[in-house]
Amino acid sequence: xxxxxxxxxxxxxxxxxxxxxxxxxxxxxxxxxxxxxxxxxxxxxxxxxxxxxxxxxxxxxxxxxxxxxxxxxxxxxxxxxxxxxxxxxxxxxxxxxxxxxxxxxxxxxxxxxxxxxxxxxxxxxxxxxxxxxxxxxxxxxxxxxxxxxxxxxxxxxxxxxxxxxxxxxxxxxxxxxxxxxxxxxxxxxxxxxxxxxxxxxxxxxxxxxxxxxxxxxxxxxxxxxxxxxxxxxxxxxxxxxxxxxxxxxxxxxxxxxxxxxxxxxxxxxxxxxxxxxxxxxxxxxxxxxxxxxxxxxxxxxxxxxxxxxxxxxxxxxxxxxxxxxxxxxxxxxxxxxxxxxxxxxxxxxxxxxxxxxxxxxxxxxxxxxxxxxxxxxxxxxxxxxxxxxxxxxxxxxxxxxxxxxxxxxxxxxxxxxxxxxxxxx
Amino acid sequence: xxxxxxxxxxxxxxxxxxxxxxxxxxxxxxxxxxxxxxxxxxxxxxxxxxxxxxxxxxxxxxxxxxxxxxxxxxxxxxxxxxxxxxxxxxxxxxxxxxxxxxxxxxxxxxxxxxxxxxxxxxxxxxxxxxxxxxxxxxxxxxxxxxxxxxxxxxxxxxxxxxxxxxxxxxxxxxxxxxxxxxxxxx
Amino acid sequence: xxxxxxxxxxxxxxxxxxxxxxxxxxxxxxxxxxxxxxxxxxxxxxxxxxxxxxxxxxxxxxxxxxxxxxxxxxxxxxxxxxxxxxxxxxxxxxxxxxxxxxxxxxxxxxxxxxxxxxxxxxxxxxxxxxxxxxxxxxxxxxxxxxxxxxxxxxxxxxxxxxxxxxxxxxxxxxxxxxxxxxxxxxxxxxxxxxxxxxxxxxxxxxxxxxxxxxxxxxxxxxxxxxxxxxxxxxxxxxxxxxxxxxxxxxxxxxxxxxxxxxxxxxxxxxxxxxxxxxxxxxxxxxxxxxxxxxxxxxxxxxxxxxxxxxxxxxxxxxx
Numbered sequence: 034x035x036x037x038x039x040x041x042x043x044x045x046x047x048x049x050x051x052x053x054x055x056x057x058x059x060x061x062x063x064x065x066x067x068x069x070x071x072x073x074x075x076x077x078x079x080x081x082x083x084x085x086x087x088x089x090x091x092x093x094x095x096x097x098x099x100x101x102x103x104x105x106x107x108x109x110x111x112x113x114x115x116x117x118x119x120x121x122x123x124x125x126x127x128x129x130x131x132x133x134x135x136x137x138x139x140x141x142x143x144x145x146x147x148x149x150x151x152x153x154x155x156x157x158x159x160x161x162x163x164x165x166x167x168x169x170x171x172x173x174x175x176x177x178x179x180x181x182x183x184x185x186x187x188x189x190x191x192x193x194x195x196x197x198x199x200x201x202x203x204x205x206x207x208x209x210x211x212x213x214x215x216x217x218x219x220x221x222x223x224x225x226x227x228x229x230x231x232x233x234x235x236x237x238x239x240x241x242x243x244x245x246x247x248x249x250x251x252x253x254x255x256x257x258x259x260x261x262x263x264x265x266x267x268x269x270x271x272x273x274x275x276x277x278x279x280x281x282x283x284x285x286x287x288x289x290x291x292x293x294x295x296x297x298x299x300x301x302x303x304x305x306x307x308x309x310x311x312x313x314x315x316x317x318x319x320x321x322x323x324x325x326x327x328x329x330x331x332x333x334x335x336x337x338x339x340x341x342x343x344x345x346x347x348x349x350x351x352x353x354x355x356x357x358x359x360x361x362x363x364x365x366x367x368x369x370x371x372x373x374x375x376x377x378x379x380x381x382x383x384x385x386x387x388x389x390x391x392x393x394x395x396x397x398x399x400x401x402x403x404x405x406x407x408x409x410x411x412x413x414x415x416x417x418x419x420x421x422x423x424x425x426x427x428x429x430x431x432x433x434x435x436x437x438x439x440x441x442x443x444x445x446x447x448x449x450x451x452x453x454x455x456x457x458x
Numbered sequence: 459x460x461x462x463x464x465x466x467x468x469x470x471x472x473x474x475x476x477x478x479x480x481x482x483x484x485x486x487x488x489x490x491x492x493x494x495x496x497x498x499x500x501x502x503x504x505x506x507x508x509x510x511x512x513x514x515x516x517x518x519x520x521x522x523x524x525x526x527x528x529x530x531x532x533x534x535x536x537x538x539x540x541x542x543x544x545x546x547x548x549x550x551x552x553x554x555x556x557x558x559x560x561x562x563x564x565x566x567x568x569x570x571x572x573x574x575x576x577x578x579x580x581x582x583x584x585x586x587x588x589x590x591x592x593x594x595x596x597x598x599x600x601x602x603x604x605x606x607x608x609x610x611x612x613x614x615x616x617x618x619x620x621x622x623x624x625x626x627x628x629x630x631x632x633x634x635x636x637x638x639x640x641x642x643x644x
Numbered sequence: 645x646x647x648x649x650x651x652x653x654x655x656x657x658x659x660x661x662x663x664x665x666x667x668x669x670x671x672x673x674x675x676x677x678x679x680x681x682x683x684x685x686x687x688x689x690x691x692x693x694x695x696x697x698x699x700x701x702x703x704x705x706x707x708x709x710x711x712x713x714x715x716x717x718x719x720x721x722x723x724x725x726x727x728x729x730x731x732x733x734x735x736x737x738x739x740x741x742x743x744x745x746x747x748x749x750x751x752x753x754x755x756x757x758x759x760x761x762x763x764x765x766x767x768x769x770x771x772x773x774x775x776x777x778x779x780x781x782x783x784x785x786x787x788x789x790x791x792x793x794x795x796x797x798x799x800x801x802x803x804x805x806x807x808x809x810x811x812x813x814x815x816x817x818x819x820x821x822x823x824x825x826x827x828x829x830x831x832x833x834x835x836x837x838x839x840x841x842x843x844x845x846x847x848x849x850x851x852x853x854x855x856x857x858x859x860x861x862x863x864x865x866x867x868x869x870x871x872x873x874x875x876x877x878x879x880x881x882x883x884x885x886x887x888x889x890x891x892x893x894x895x896x897x898x899x900x901x902x903x904x905x906x907x908x909x910x911x912x913x914x915x916x917x918x919x920x921x922x923x924x925x926x927x928x929x930x931x932x933x934x935x936x937x938x939x940x941x942x943x944x945x946x947x948x949x950x951x952x953x954x955x956x957x958x959x960x961x962x963x
Contacts, residue, residue, distance in 0.1 A: 228844060228845025229845070231845045232848070348739065349737055349765075350738060350762050352760065528690075529688040529689065543673045543945075544676055545675060545676045546680075576688075579683070579685045579687065580684070
């Protein structure tokens with residue numbers, strides 16, 4: 034189907050573009066991008082005043098299938114993604130069972146083929162069962178098409194094992210995504226360790242448990258001469274360590290989630306479990322450091338760490354509630370509200386963080402609006418304000434910290450593979 | 459609320475209290491085993507004044523106690539203002555005594571019923587008598603005063619306000635018209 | 645004389661959420677109730693026909709009995725539910741239990757739970773009153789209130805007095821509630837414990853910190869001695885009992901160096917020889933038993949006030 038998108042501000046850093054353009058889509062691809070296009074088409078959409086960006090590539094999403102389809106499925110998760118402007122998802126492997134073998138990857142691929150509404154790429158676990166004892170068969174998994182390995186949810190405690198994994202990953206050109214947490218230090222903590230945890234009477238998770246592991250993982254990556262990607266960076270010290278490593282020329286990329294630059298620990302005084310995640314919300318100083326990290330380029334990627342949980346797992350006592358919040362449907366708006374409106378990032382910077390860089394790190398051909406590329410793109414009204422309502426959430430789970438809050442920026446259309454996969458009401 | 463009439467001034471109030479003091483002494487044949495218990499708030503000041511007057515008559519002290527009936531009221535859900543709980547201060551044994559409850563205005567009788575419940579919880583008095591400065595009628599319970607300062611018939615939409623120097627700066631009793639608020643409990 | 649302070653909260657969740665005036669109202673109301681406890685017939689009909697449910701997820705005899713007596717003296721009916729906490733995942737959720745109690749038309753739930761924030765969570769899900777009898781490490785408001793009531797009785801005021809709290813501050817809800825209450829009423833609070841038992845940022849709550857017991861006792865008007873919690877399962881390194889007594893125990897020798905009329909308090913139950921010596925627990929400066937007596941009056945005041953707020957429809961949602 035031929036679609037013409039007219040006169041949007043097209044932001045495509047992959048092609049150094051930030052200007053008003055027409056985009057012609059045909060047979061699932063971007064046929065043409067030009068100042069003015071005149072062609073017979075089946076559908077024309079007037080995009081004056083709107084912004085078009087390449088579809089968001091969210092490289093940290095928990096889709097929960099197989100195993101916990103009550104929380105989310107590939108189908109519902111990808112549907113929620115499209116509403117948020119996300120057209121490519123990297124599925125995290127901490128499902129039940131974990132994606133740690135060829136059989137599991139194949140099973141997942143078939144579920145994706147049958148039910149996914151958007152593009153889902155696969156990551157596998159670093160260790161079998163994510164138990165941190167035995168490596169998975171990385172070469173075989175690579176053959177099945179995985180693009181990354183991670184034990185996310187846990188860190189690989191054994192330096193020896195992680196080093197081996199890094200070497201294998203380098204050999205087979207897969208990125209290693211590191212969840213940095215020293216469980217011996219974080220223990221049974223549930224919120225950031227500090228004045229707020231003291232006031233709340235809750236066990237604290239020290240920042241040390243994160244940044245010390247970031248330090249270690251970077252050092253191992255340096256030794257193995259293998260690039261490494263640090264997931265969900267939450268604190269000032271981690272940002273500093275990553276900045277120093279980059280200055281030294283070590284190949285490290287880093288990612289943060291919207292809640293780490295939108296929310297701080299003071300919000301937790303109401304014991305709202307929709308603010309409980311791991312790593313936890315940190316202090317205002319850390320929020321400022323994360324923002325600086327994004328501005329200076331220390332943090333390369335914004336990814337949601339979308340972690341759906343059912344009511345029975347969240348609507349309980351704070352210390353017993355599951356860690357994690359959903360984020361696919363709000364990440365773009367939160368980024369616009371906190372970063373674009375505040376003039377901390379330009380649109381090009383933002384698109385780099387949410388689309389181009391994730392695609393490059395994963396080695397997939399996304400995050401670009403070049404002619405001939407797959408037509409995955411988002412039409413955004415950047416000024417429209419909306420209030421996040423529980424009833425309006427598409428995800429199966431409703432554990433969002435932004436319910437009731439006003440955000441700026443709405444996805445009007447999500448185009449996936451040249452088809453309009455989502456249209457706002 | 460607007461003031462309709464002033465029915466008692468300082469002089470008439472004092473005369474009424476003087477008469478009540480005499481009546482208490484007469485009825486009880488002296489003040490042996492007689493105790494005054496003032497109901498908060500203004501009943502307390504009236505009880506103290508009566509005690510002073512009785513001392514002049516009998517040249518003896520009469521025991522005075524303070525009763526807070528908040529915990530015994532049956533109307534807590536109906537009043538708009540939350541009552542503040544204050545202390546009951548009765549530091550003598552009331553058993554076998556003739557207790558004279560003292561209050562400023564007698565209306566439905568519910569306050570006095572609550573006061574009697576409170577008194578009974580404190581002991582077993584020989585008699586319980588009631589002295590009020592104003593009886594404004596409209597009883598809802600079978601309660602009758604033994605000593606009355608003045609009978610003032612009123613309409614239900616009126617309010618009787620007793621002002622005492624100790625707390626209001628002036629001694630007077632006025633009738634005011636309510637503009638449809640909740641019935642004050644008197 | 646116009647009283648301006650009115651109580652309009654259906655729950656009591658913590659002193660953190662109360663204003664100075666609200667705390668003073670509770671203490672003044674408790675004063676009136678103390679008089680009731682000195683009578684022959686220690687009962688008033690204020691909560692007649694109301695039902696108070698003690699929902700205790702943690703074992704406790706003294707607090708539960710104290711609340712039960714307070715409710716009964718107000719003529720309320722009392723039900724005690726002691727919940728086995730062995731397996732957290734088994735059985736009804738706290739919210740479901742609360743809703744069931746509400747469906748039984750109870751009026752007040754007095755809840756003790758080992759999760760911080762549990763009382764608030766319960767209060768947000770039921771329309772009846774919730775009184776926090778201790779939630780995890782977070783708050784134990786009635787304990788702090790009775791501590792403050794006792795201090796006010798003994799010293800005549802709370803403004804400007806110096807109170808030291810000694811013990812496992814990090815894991816103590818009694819400490820937190822006391823810090824909130826005392827600082828709001830103008831007292832100076834110092835906490836004293838071994839370093840690992842002082843939580844980070846406690847100064848932001850308004851308390852000064854010292855790791856030296858003699859320093860804590862110097863110039864103090866009162867010392868509140870906390871139990872050393874040995875039964876709670878902690879991964880932290882705990883000082884051994886005798887060592888703790890040596891370094892932090894309240895003994896006659898230490899008292900001799902402090903103000904001669906230093907008031908000694910303890911929330912109970914006492915561990916003689918661990919945080920406090922037997923002699924000190926029984927000495928004339930100790931008000932430990934008075935605290936217990938005052939606890940009834942304070943809890944009567946709390947039950948009375950929250951019940952009123954709900955009845956008169958003046959309900960402010962918990963913060």
